[in-house]
Amino acid sequence: xxxxxxxxxxxxxxxxxxxxxxxxxxxxxxxxxxxxxxxxxxxxxxxxxxxxxxxxxxxxxxxxxxxxxxx
Numbered sequence: 001x002x003x004x005x006x007x008x009x010x011x012x013x014x015x016x017x018x019x020x021x022x023x024x025x026x027x028x029x030x031x032x033x034x035x036x037x038x039x040x041x042x043x044x045x046x047x048x049x050x051x052x053x054x055x056x057x058x059x060x061x062x063x064x065x066x067x068x069x070x071x
Contacts, residue, residue, distance in 0.1 A: 002026065 008016045014034055020027035030036050037045070 002018050002021065004018055004021060006018045008018075010016065014030065017029040018026060019029045028036070
């Protein structure tokens with residue numbers, strides 16, 4: 001179970017803070033230089049920008065994109 005103000009660390013440089021919990025909805029906060037998108041929104045952005053149709057390629061591209069934004 002997570003609580004308000006809990007922090008999750010991803011890799012060595014991304015810290016996500018739980019800002020609010022209401023029922024099954026969780027509001028998170030990240031550093032301003034990190035963009036956070038729902039999976040289906042990001043997949044649509046990747047598909048539009050690269051024309052990829054293969055889910056595995058999308059997943060690899062998402063991971064690569066996320067890693068590149070942390071430097």
